[in-house]
Amino acid sequence: MDEFLIIRLKLDEAITYGSNEQAQALAEKGLTLAVQKGNEGEAEYFIGQLEILKDNFRLAIHHFDLAIKHNPSDGAAYNDRALCMVELGIIDDSFEYFDKGIVVEPDYATIHHNKGWLLNQIGRFTEAIKCFQRALELEPNRSVTYENLADALANLGRYKESMDAYKKALECLHPSCHNIKKQIMRQMEEVQKKLGETSS
Numbered sequence: 795m796d797e798f799l800i801i802r803l804k805l806d807e808a809i810t811y812g813s814n815e816q817a818q819a820l821a822e823k824g825l826t827l828a829v830q831k832g833n834e835g836e837a838e839y840f841i842g843q844l845e846i847l848k849d850n851f852r853l854a855i856h857h858f859d860l861a862i863k864h865n866p867s868d869g870a871a872y873n874d875r876a877l878c879m880v881e882l883g884i885i886d887d888s889f890e891y892f893d894k895g896i897v898v899e900p901d902y903a904t905i906h907h908n909k910g911w912l913l914n915q916i917g918r919f920t921e922a923i924k925c926f927q928r929a930l931e932l933e934p935n936r937s938v939t940y941e942n943l944a945d946a947l948a949n950l951g952r953y954k955e956s957m958d959a960y961k962k963a964l965e966c967l968h969p970s971c972h973n974i975k976k977q978i979m980r981q982m983e984e985v986q987k988k989l990g991e992t993s994s
Contacts, residue, residue: 797827798824798827798828798833798836801820801823801824801827802824802839802870804820805817805820805821805824805843806904808820810938811938811968811971811974814847817843817847818844818847821840821843821844821847822840822844824836824839824840824843825837825840825841825844828840834860834864835860835861835863835864835865835868836861836865838857838858838860838861838864838871839857839858839861839868839870839871839874841857842854842855842857842858842861842871842874842875843874845857846874846877846878849881851878851879851881851882852878852882854874854875854878855875855878855879858871858872858874858875858878859875862875866898867898867899868898868899869895869896869898869899869902869905870895870899870902870904870905871895872891872892872894872895872898872899872905873891873892873895873902873904873905873908875891876888876889876891876892876895876908876909876912877908879891880912885912885916888912889909889912892905892908892909892912893909896909901932902932903929903930903932903933903936903939904929906925906926906928906929906932907925907926907929907936907938907939907942909925910922910923910924910925910926910929910939910942910943910946911942913925914942914945914946914949917949919946919947919949919950920950922942922946923943923946923947923950926939926940926942926943926946927943930943935966936966937962937963937964937965937966937967937968937971937974938963940959940960940962940963940966941959941960941963941978941981943959944956944957944958944959944960944963944981944985945981947959948981948984948985948988951988951992953985953988953989953992954989956985957982957985957986957989960978960981960982960985961982963978964978964979
């Protein structure tokens with residue numbers, strides 16, 4: 795596997811399940827490697843990551859645009875640019891970048907997941923579910939996607955399916971993620987209550 799891809803995957807995991815310190819160390823490692831290898835696209839990508847960690851979303855967008863200029867098929871750069879736009883409240887236009895990223899890198903599970911996450915946040919639950927299902931086709935053991943899928947299903951009142959998805963999230967979750975496990979268990983309790991209310 796490509797050295798940069800390995801660092802990107804570890805970085806994504808650190809952002810989802812780890813700490814900012816872990817994410818920063820990985821982004822700095824990626825940047826150092828990119829500079830050593832003279833890979834400007836990767837360098838811009840990792841600079842963008844470091845700016846996100848400092849909440850400098852406009853500056854991060856600038857670096858992701860440069861990363862895309864160097865490598866137009868970098869789905870992750872489109873994905874992270876879109877997430878920065880969301881942070882800045884530019885919701886509608888962010889979909890353009892999620893969709894562009896999906897076109898250039900259709901097998902990148904994270905971008906389908908994040909588009910689904912945003913659709914779920916703004917109440918477009920059915921569309922969100924389709925995105926989560928696509929992400930899971932590409933990466934079947936992705937705990938965070940099952941968790942988000944469960945949330946979207948619960949939002950539609952599909953509580954039994956939601957419980958099943960939460961159970962899958964727990965199955966796929968790394969044993970070290972104690973806080974996330976507790977969070978999922980709390981969400982399951984809420985859905986179980988609603989399930990009880992609908993069946994009584």
